[in-house]
Amino acid sequence: MVDSVETRERRPLSRERVLRAAVELADREGVEAISLRRLGQELGVEAMAIYRHVRDKDDIVDGAVDAVVGEIEVGEPSEDWQAAMRALAMAARSVMLRHRWAPAVIVTRQNVGPAMLGQIERVLQILRRGGFTIDAAHHAVHVLGSRILGFTQDPFNDSAQASGPQPPPDEVVRAFAPYPAVAELAVAARHDGALGGCDDDFEFEFGLDLVLDGLDRRRASASD
């Protein structure tokens, strides 16, 4: 045993250890309980020592959220895209039920960590393989959003964030190298910024009409 749990858990303060403590604390007492001082206490260290390993409190909360998203289990997706999406959604849900504070926090922040990006990549791949065009997959990601998946922010998201000097496409591709489907989408949606830069009004109405259609179909089938 080269690296026992004990040695990994004890001594050297690390970003990972801080984030793990934050998740556990939030699980026990809610996100509100997360504070530098409290976390220090939990880790047997003075609060200020934590600043050596994280930028600030927001960094801790974002990191804790991404750690939670990272817990979502991911077997090889089924061939049937609906079955694959359903399995992913249920897996996401069971994780969020273990960390009930997480969905609300995800919805508040617009930070997208690597785990979240990984899940978005997974969703896009399932959809693309299922025959969705880039555009259709894009809209689908929005509809599935935080409500169904618990790991995408969105509601009334002001997509104005992604303005400013835009990096050239190839740079975008390089940054998103581990996430090819996300990169593909980012480039495709480039007319108004990489990812998140999209027509909010359209996405909203797309989701709205999808839901209204679905409800109407169920209403009809129930009253038959």
Added chain:
Amino acid sequence: MVDSVETRERRPLSRERVLRAAVELADREGVEAISLRRLGQELGVEAMAIYRHVRDKDDIVDGAVDAVVGEIEVGEPSEDWQAAMRALAMAARSVMLRHRWAPAVIVTRQNVGPAMLGQIERVLQILRRGGFTIDAAHHAVHVLGSRILGFTQDPFNDSAQASGPQPPPDEVVRAFAPYPAVAELAVAARHDGALGGCDDDFEFEFGLDLVLDGLDRRRASASD
């Protein structure tokens, strides 16, 4: 002019005045900016004076949210339930775009103020008049949820809240007198608590399948 804007706006501190200041402050600087001290400053009063008119900070935030929800304009709903729901959703959206901090806050808190209750009542009436059964309307409210309407909390909501000694049905009806459709639903759903007491797993899968079906239909129509 019996009650000019000046006299209404100035002098006597009131709950309404506090909430209005809170909404304005959040609009300008985000929810984070809402604090007793800051609000006092804004109102030209010492922070502690505010406690005469609100219970605590949570009361202020909940009140501010309900005030925002109250801004949603509500003409006489169209005969066609889909058109009526669409109009309501768009009205809700435009309000939430004026108060971008609100949706995230709504999602966090499980408090349901009178304005929110009024909107739920409206939704239920539209659906019932559109031919939905109580059950179907119930599921519809969940699906429309915070994502579409911006004024219903829900995501991964632990419905365990409504346990404990249950008031008799007629008392529920009395409390919900101004909201007959909500009352109807509350009584109908009483097997596990008035409103919010419902099978979360079922609601989740209902919404999930509705969205997946809708996406599949659109994917198909796009690739034809």
Added chain:
DNA sequence: ACCTGAACACCGTTCAAGT
């Protein structure tokens, strides 16, 4: 009756100082 001052137990964050 309504507002205030002072106090308590907390925050996030910085930075010079310790080892």
Added chain:
DNA sequence: ACCTGAACACCGTTCAAGT
């Protein structure tokens, strides 16, 4: 190199005291 003490500018909330 890594952690700490002390400090700053904030929090929510209570309560005795002022008018």
